[in-house]
Amino acid sequence: EDQVTQSPEALRLQEGESSSLNCSYTVSGLRGLFWYRQDPGKGPEFLFTLYSAGEEKEKERLKATLTKKESFLHITAPKPEDSATYLCAVINTGKLIFGQGTTLQVKP
């Protein structure tokens, strides 16, 4: 069964403390992996698309990487404004599948 699992469910960091969020997937025919940021009570905001193993993309303090089984969202020297829920989603040959998300809290 196609599945997307994000870990940890929740993460608390001190400002400046770098860490990584994980998105592991088991899907047939992966066609793309997306990362979104979602603030409370808001719609998800698109961050990155990754298409093939080895691909990396960066945006400010965020860097997304992709392997054949998982993706990491690395957060370098986070700030309180990076606090949000980060969603991962994958597309296989017929479906878009979302993970449950990782809620990140960055304390000053």
Added chain:
Amino acid sequence: DGGITQSPKYLFRKEGQNVTLSCEQNLNHDAMYWYRQDPGQGLRLIYYSQIVNDFQKGDIAEGYSVSREKKESFPLTVTSAQKNPTAFYLCASRTSGGAYGTGELFFGEGSRLTVL
């Protein structure tokens, strides 16, 4: 500015009532989607439409209905048949290329429905 507008942001409904959530986009996207989001769960697809006057059921379509009479608009009706309608509803759109091509989805700000 281009984007997706959902309304209302908050909606309260009595049991047995139908309610309609609005979704309008000015991104000139062909495909539009409705998702439901519950705490601790991933987004679940309700309905999607690839083109005007055509739409398909998603994973949890029971108790919901949609229409796509204009490219810009994709309203969702939550009917009294939906057993547990209290949730956060998200509308999204993307450029053409099939129901699940490789392009990213763009989301609206969401509508929170509460059944009293």
